[in-house]
Amino acid sequence: MTDSAAPAFISDVHKAFDVDTQIVTVSCKFDVSLFQPADYAVLNLLMPASIAASVRKRQAEFLAGRYAASLALAALDIDVRACGPVGIGPRRNPVWPQGVVASISHAAGRAVCAASRRAHNDFLGVDIELLSPEMDCADVQQAVMGERELALLVDAGLAPSQAVFLTFSAKESLFKALYPAVGDYFGFEVASVTGCNPRAGRLSLTLAGWFADKHQLPVHYQCRYWLEADGGPAARIKTLIAGCYSTTA
Secondary structure, three states: OOOOOOOOOEEEEEEEEEOOOOEEEEEEEEOHHHOOOOHHHHOOOOOOHHHHOOOHHHHHHHHHHHHHHHHHHHHOOOOHHHHOOOEEOOOOOEEOOOOEEEEEEEEOOEEEEEEEEOOOOOEEEEEEEEEOOOOOOHHHHHHHOOHHHHHHHHHOOOOHHHHHHHHHHHHHHHHHHHHHHHOOOOOHHHEEEEEEEOOOOEEEEEEOHHHHHHHOOOOEEEEEEEEEEOOOOOEEEEEEEEEOOOOOO
16 A cells, blocks of 8 residues: 555555554555655655765665654554654664654665554564575675574574574664663674574574673563565565563563
8 A cells, every 4th residue: 555645755555553562563665766855845854964965765765764653653642743753863773752662674665663652562673674596695694693593594494595684684673672771882793593483483582691781681582573575586584573671581
């Protein structure tokens, strides 16, 4: 579907609400070639100075992400006009209205926002990545995971390229979920893949003990993931991590 209020460069808008997790997810396609800077005014959003100084692609993906965010917040009955647009933090992180946890991601002409009220979730991170057969995953593998993690996922039935980019996406989601509590950047090396259930679309991540202790965080996290066709040989990977610190194992 296409939202009637969306500018021409946005299409295929989808909204979903998970009753069990109390998370609303909004996704959309965006076409950079159809984007116009005036589209910000169409959505009653100001283009931040940092975005105005960036390239056209960045301007388009930023607006698509904020558009998805506005729909997600509205689905949670958040008065977007009263609380103002989603801000930009000192490290380019989104600044959400009080009482909300949420996350934005965009890749290869797709944008997604997942959001929940803090009464239901303490942390939330979402990420999407494009997986193409032409991609060389060797360098990515060295940066995001060890041989033991790769072997675990291959043994679970994933192709090596799927394993690498799934791990990349899952750790990106974990970073977004935990950044508000940590307040600083941290690398892929602080988390390891320790389990996978492809049938259920579940990945288990474990934080390094020293990192969890330093920031008073739980050690274990469950990541939901989806492998979706993207038309042609490429596929999209979407990952989501959310939960409450008091109930995380």
